[in-house]
Amino acid sequence: MADPLGGEADRLAAVLAATGTGGDVVSLQVADVTESGRVNLQLGDGSLLMEVACPDSYRNRAAGDWVAVRLSSVPVVLWRLGDDPATTDAADLQKAATQAAQDVQVVRAATYGTSVPAGSGWQAATAVYMRKVDGKLEIYFQVADASDPSPETPGVPTPKPVTISPTASGSWRGGKPDDYAGTPVQGDWTGRGNRRGGWFYGSAISSACAGKTVAGMKVAFTRKAGAGVNAKRPLHVYLHSYASPPSGQLDLGDGPEDLLRLSAGAKGTATLPKSWVTALASGSAKGLAIYASGAADYMAVTGGQLTITFS
Incomplete structure (x- = not known):
């Protein structure tokens, strides 16, 4: 099985023995996040611990994070240190909800038949126009008498990345x-x-x-x-x-x-x-x-x- 430290387990063992920190929980800074989702950590002597495993609860990993690490022959990140992420999470949720709302068509129901529709509030359209904006369909009905004012047309959303x-x-x-x-x-x-x-x-x-x-x-x-x-x-x-x-x-x-x-x-x-x-x-x-x-x-x-x- 491949060495998860990239061949540096022996060096780490020597560092731990010299410092007396084997098995202790210490704070280290993330140098980088790797392609596997693990992290490279910066040691005090300027060297790196490579490909250190992280718990699933450590989300949005990024270089510069400070993390609690249990040092042993196979070190493991325990958790991230820092502010409560609730504010950031709320902003991200709001952004996602706004994008989802923009992706949904605004027509509540579309039906048809051979007779006039039942119920009140209907207006007869003399012409129908349509166009596609940012991949979404817009429909405009020309009416003879706008007895019930039309809702405002939503602004064109910023194109998606x-x-x-x-x-x-x-x-x-x-x-x-x-x-x-x-x-x-x-x-x-x-x-x-x-x-x-x-x-x-x-x-x-x-x-x-x-x-x-x-x-x-x-x-x-x-x-x-x-x-x-x-x-x-x-x-x-x-x-x-x-x-x-x-x-x-x-x-x-x-x-x-x-x-x-x-x-x-x-x-x-x-x-x-x-x-x-x-x-x-x-x-x-x-x-x-x-x-x-x-x-x-x-x-x-x-x-x-x-x-x-x-x-």
Whole structure:
């Protein structure tokens, strides 16, 4: 069975023996949340505890959280330390309820027949109009005499966020695709040359933004374990102008922007600069890339899901 500490159980045992903290409950800060949902924890000496398990009750895990941890040969997070989350939970529930209400059609009942309807309050329509707004149907009835005033038309809701997954990704070295790297990689670990990685979306980004006001874009990345050092290192992110992977060199556009730092196995989300949002929305840029020189920031990265919000 694989070591849940990523091969560092012996080192942890030595630390516990030296400090006399074996089995004690201590407070540690979360360095990163990993793809598996576990966490990497920051020790006082600057090193990391990798892939520490958490209880189901520890929700919305995030880098920077302070948690109570039982230290042993296999440490476990017990709970998160901090303020009562009730206020945040209430806000999230209200937001979800508002979105659900916007998704529901406002017509209470739709029936038909060959005779006039029974009951009071009906008005005869001389013409019917319809249109689709934000994926929802609007119906307008033209009446000869509006004896009962019409309700107000609801405002058009803000378009929902759109998440776009890359259609392809890969790495390049020496001016051509690197067959030895199945995922995007930045840097050089072996001295054979620096790699650059890229994510490709076709025309999906600009198509999703057409006719809308874009508020922002975020991209999600996961750093693979077992590539480079365990400690946090920056992703050096660039734009590129390719709809699909090139057969030659992957030329880099604007950048680098060090949008986030990840430890081994960690996942994170980065907010793109406004100028990049404009370029991607217009189609003048089409995708994202990473590049680094040497071994210091060497890493392999997966993900690339881009979330667009509108206003």
